[in-house]
Amino acid sequence: MEIIVCIKQVPGTNSVEVDEKTGVLKRENVASKINPYDLYALETALALKEEFGAKVTALTMGPPQSKTVLEEAIWMGVDDAVILTDRQFAGADVLATAYTLAQGIKKLGNPSLIICGKQTTDGDTAQVGAELAEVLDIPHVNNVISVRELTDKKIVVDADMETQIERQEIHFPCLFSVDKGVNIPRLPSYKRKKEYKAFTITSYTLADFEDRNLEKYGLKGSPTQVERIFAPEKSADSEMWEGSAIELSERLYKQLKQEKFI
Amino acid sequence: MLNIIQDKINSEVAKELVTLCPFKAIEYSSDKLSITAACKMCKLCVKHGSGAIEFVEEGKKSIDKSLYNGITVFIDQTDGVIHPVSLELLGEAKKLAPKANQKVYAVVIGEDLEESIEKLQHFGIDKIFVYTHKALKNFKVDSYTKCFQDFIEKVKPNTILFGATNVGRSLAPRVAARVKTGLTADCTKLDMKANSDLVQIRPAFGGNIMAQIITTYTRPQLCTARYKVFDLAEYVEEKSGEVVQCTVTDEMVQSKITIQKIEKKQSETSISDAEVVIALGRGVAKKEDIEFFEKLASQIGAQLACTRPMMEKGWMDNKRQIGLSGRTVKPKLMICCGISGSVQFVSGMSSAEKIIAINTDKDAAIFNVAHIGIVGDMYEIVPKLIANIEGGKRV
Numbered sequence: 001m002e003i004i005v006c007i008k009q010v011p012g013t014n015s016v017e018v019d020e021k022t023g024v025l026k027r028e029n030v031a032s033k034i035n036p037y038d039l040y041a042l043e044t045a046l047a048l049k050e051e052f053g054a055k056v057t058a059l060t061m062g063p064p065q066s067k068t069v070l071e072e073a074i075w076m077g078v079d080d081a082v083i084l085t086d087r088q089f090a091g092a093d094v095l096a097t098a099y100t101l102a103q104g105i106k107k108l109g110n111p112s113l114i115i116c117g118k119q120t121t122d123g124d125t126a127q128v129g130a131e132l133a134e135v136l137d138i139p140h141v142n143n144v145i146s147v148r149e150l151t152d153k154k155i156v157v158d159a160d161m162e163t164q165i166e167r168q169e170i171h172f173p174c175l176f177s178v179d180k181g182v183n184i185p186r187l188p189s190y191k192r193k194k195e196y197k198a199f200t201i202t203s204y205t206l207a208d209f210e211d212r213n214l215e216k217y218g219l220k221g222s223p224t225q226v227e228r229i230f231a232p233e234k235s236a237d238s239e240m241w242e243g244s245a246i247e248l249s250e251r252l253y254k255q256l257k258q259e260k261f262i
Numbered sequence: 263m264l265n266i267i268q269d270k271i272n273s274e275v276a277k278e279l280v281t282l283c284p285f286k287a288i289e290y291s292s293d294k295l296s297i298t299a300a301c302k303m304c305k306l307c308v309k310h311g312s313g314a315i316e317f318v319e320e321g322k323k324s325i326d327k328s329l330y331n332g333i334t335v336f337i338d339q340t341d342g343v344i345h346p347v348s349l350e351l352l353g354e355a356k357k358l359a360p361k362a363n364q365k366v367y368a369v370v371i372g373e374d375l376e377e378s379i380e381k382l383q384h385f386g387i388d389k390i391f392v393y394t395h396k397a398l399k400n401f402k403v404d405s406y407t408k409c410f411q412d413f414i415e416k417v418k419p420n421t422i423l424f425g426a427t428n429v430g431r432s433l434a435p436r437v438a439a440r441v442k443t444g445l446t447a448d449c450t451k452l453d454m455k456a457n458s459d460l461v462q463i464r465p466a467f468g469g470n471i472m473a474q475i476i477t478t479y480t481r482p483q484l485c486t487a488r489y490k491v492f493d494l495a496e497y498v499e500e501k502s503g504e505v506v507q508c509t510v511t512d513e514m515v516q517s518k519i520t521i522q523k524i525e526k527k528q529s530e531t532s533i534s535d536a537e538v539v540i541a542l543g544r545g546v547a548k549k550e551d552i553e554f555f556e557k558l559a560s561q562i563g564a565q566l567a568c569t570r571p572m573m574e575k576g577w578m579d580n581k582r583q584i585g586l587s588g589r590t591v592k593p594k595l596m597i598c599c600g601i602s603g604s605v606q607f608v609s610g611m612s613s614a615e616k617i618i619a620i621n622t623d624k625d626a627a628i629f630n631v632a633h634i635g636i637v638g639d640m641y642e643i644v645p646k647l648i649a650n651i652e653g654g655k656r657v
């Protein structure tokens with residue numbers, strides 16, 4: 001069985017800001033990291049590999065430097081790593097991202113299972129997994145909290161639907177996304193790091209894809225457009241209190257009392 | 263597409279552009295400037311650069327927008343109980359509709375929907391489209407997508423709004439990809455232009471930035487919004503709204519997913535329902551300190567909540583996390599302690615009626631949304647407040 005795990009590199013912190021006067025984006029020099037949600041997806045795949053036997057491939061899309069998240073995935077235990085990188089992919093929204101990933105997955109053969117994290121911490125849309133499944137024309141389940149059963153034809157999972165837990169049976173090929181906290185992701189192994197010094201990461205560009213129609217990728221393939229960016233608005237009626245801790249705590253006490261919270 | 267006019271590039275201009283790009287997507291080597299795959303198309307280099315990079319508008323096929331009408335709300339219901347986010351979206355749809363001469367529609371899918379329909383008729387909707395079949399009783403993403411595909415093909419709606427529930431977040435992307443249109447997640451503000459373009463505002467680029475997003479070349483325009491972001495639609499005593507029963511074919515209810523069993527979860531107190539919330543952020547020095555905030559919480563009947571870093575450290579449960587990757591709250595009072603106020607956090611709490619923030623850093627972003635900003639050390643202020651409340655009780 002082949003499993004693909006989709007992962008993404010995200011900024012280390014949310015330190016991007018807009019300069020209010022100039023409208024310029026300011027991004028501090030912060031390290032990037034693997035999207036924390038993806039660690040649960042990787043762990044899910046690696047646990048399935050250990051129990052049932054499978055080949056696990058980590059797939060990412062992004063600039064060449066996002067290869068580092070693939071290295072981390074390799075040290076955690078995935079068998080293969082693939083990056084989709086091309087300037088033509090720049091500015092992709094959810095639909096164009098899903099389409100690009102789908103083209104990459106087609107290059108990789110016919111995986112039985114694709115596992116995604118719930119969302120990323122930079123885009124925060126939680127939509128790419130479901131759109132990817134639709135582009136690939138396979139079923140998907142979101143919010144998976146545990147895998148109950150796996151045979152060569154199907155998988156049974158528990159999904160958290162807010163007010164209820166549903167046990168769903170889905171035939172392969174399919175995609176599911178896992179919630180945060182469903183397992184404890186393993187740490188990258190130092191041994192594997194030493195062993196896998198010479199690993200290769202496969203890199204695909206648009207030229208490698210079956211569909212090379214530029215209108216499907218990047219900004220051009222994105223039905224949504226960012227019209228403008230701006231700093232979050234300030235609250236209109238705000239007051240600032242400064243003073244000693246005693247003054248401040250008494251003032252706060254009076255305020256809460258006056259508004260009947262005490 | 264961004265086009266570099268190499269003639270205008272010299273080492274000085276290049277250096278300026280390289281530093282300007284917040285995504286490090288501009289590189290300069292051997293006298294040549296290039297844009298890498300890290301480009302996010304923020305177009306800052308076009309706006310603020312020296313004219314050396316230009317944006318070339320790519321001819322996209324425009325559609326006849328007048329052929330599409332109706333701001334549609336997906337009614338998220340389980341066993342006849344409508345999720346309140348759907349009623350909030352109806353309220354928003356009714357505000358947007360007159361701006362571009364649009365009708366307001368609702369789509370409801372399931373089994374035994376009479377009660378839901380009866381309820382929906384009290385919100386001044388123009389038409390209620392109903393897909394009912396016993397196989398649609400429980401949410402199945404493939405069958406529900408086919409219902410929406412049918413609805414879009416027949417009705418040609420301008421906009422579809424989904425609540426960002428687990429159902430909405432599964433269904434909306436599926437529908438968007440099926441009809442190849444845009445979908446914007448977790449909008450915090452909506453508006454509509456006279457040309458019927460939906461103005462969607464949400465945090466973006468993983469930073470303290472808001473983005474205004476439009477889907478101008480395709481229809482329908484899809485977006486999701488969280489529970490407790492918009493105001494509930496007004497209840498109208500007089501019933502209205504034409505009920506349109508839509509045909510459900512056998513093909514539409516065929517599903518690749520089998521639901522083996524459903525277990526109702528026990529209802530738990532959620533921070534989303536709390537009237538008073540005390541939220542803790544990175545200013546909390548150690549896990550044990552949470553206890554004394556618990557004391558304040560019990561004194562004023564508040565629920566404790568937290569920011570993402572607090573949850574990631576494992577100090578607090580993820581059910582208590584507020585923000586884009588957590589929950590949205592709309593309490594009467596919100597006290598933020600030691601929280602810097604990232605846009606992701608703020609988008610989960612900015613509709614709170616009263617926000618009080620305590621932070622040692624007077625420039626913290628949380629003060630931008632706070633009604634009362636207290637510049638000081640919470641470790642000094644909160645114990646005194648607790649003592650004041652205790653003392654006050656004795657009197």
